[in-house]
Ligand code: KG4
């Protein structure tokens with residue numbers, strides 16, 4: 001049992017949210033500040049990296065100051081500074097890494113670099129105080145679709161991954177193609193209940209010889225072909241039916257692969273993480289599948305599913321306890337691997 005509380009300041013800027021948080025002992029969130037750039041990127045139909053970096057620069061100091069203020073702390077009160085250093089957009093990551101390095105240097109606090117996906121997985125520790133490894137985690141975000149066996153804190157085995165588009169990316173692209181705008185995931189989620197999920201049969205792709213891998217480019221193309229087919233025939237199509245049928249195809253695959261892996265790897269605790277883990281259909285389907293098999297299902301509250309710094313503070317805590325310390329040469333690594 002540890003005898004002293006560990007309080008960490010965490011910074012996240014890998015994509016389009018500038019975020020900072022103060023987290024105690026990896027599980028207790030003392031503040032969670034998120035400056036979202038969604039409204040700005042909506043104008044362009046997706047994240048524009050150059051604009052994201054500039055906005056992070058504008059926001060980062062205020063966001064960090066606010067996170068400390070809301071936690072009622074000064075920088076001298078924290079035990080260390082952790083920051084996402086990859087994967088993500090290089091220019092965006094560099095803003096957080098630069099800020100975290102400057103603060104930790106000036107305040108004489110240890111610096112801990114954190115993997116963004118490790119952060120998403122760790123969001124579950126914040127929302128489920130009793131959750132401990134080992135467990136299986138489906139990580140589904142805008143940039144990643146991974147099936148990960150969490151062996152222990154900070155110890156991962158990659159069981160499956162996407163061969164092309166990430167699940168969130170497919171949601172965003174399909175939403176754009178049916179005119180729903182950015183970000184598409186929440187819009188498809190909201191529209192789908194008004195449609196018929198059996199109206200259109202979209203493909204459920206598997207990768208030969210890799211039963212836990214995903215491929216979402218086929219279903220995305222099938223949606224585009226369906227729309228083009230309707231246009232060529234001069235017939236209208238229902239946005240809601242497409243949203244519902246597409247969501248059904250993607251969530252079917254996510255759930256069936258996760259269940260297959262849970263069985264094969266003997267895992268009776270299943271977690272989800274990342275922005276797509278907010279999806280209502282996915283949550284309901286995964287709940288039913290886990291219920292049938294007697295597995296316990298965990299997923300974070302929506303605010304901890306999408307990008308935030310509290311999850312980085314949680315992952316950073318376990319890295320800090322294992323002794324990870326980074327030097328002033330910590331750099332952004334856009335393609336950083338989990339294992
Ligand atoms: O984890 P996240 O905030 O950022 C990355 O690390 O990529 O995930 C963002 C992604 C976007 O693609 C967004 O459309 C998707 O998560 N998303 C959703 C939902 N909410 C966010 N996808 C489906 N249903 C949702 N409710």
Ligand code: ZN
Pocket residue numbers: 116120141142274275306307
């Ligand atoms: Zn993310």
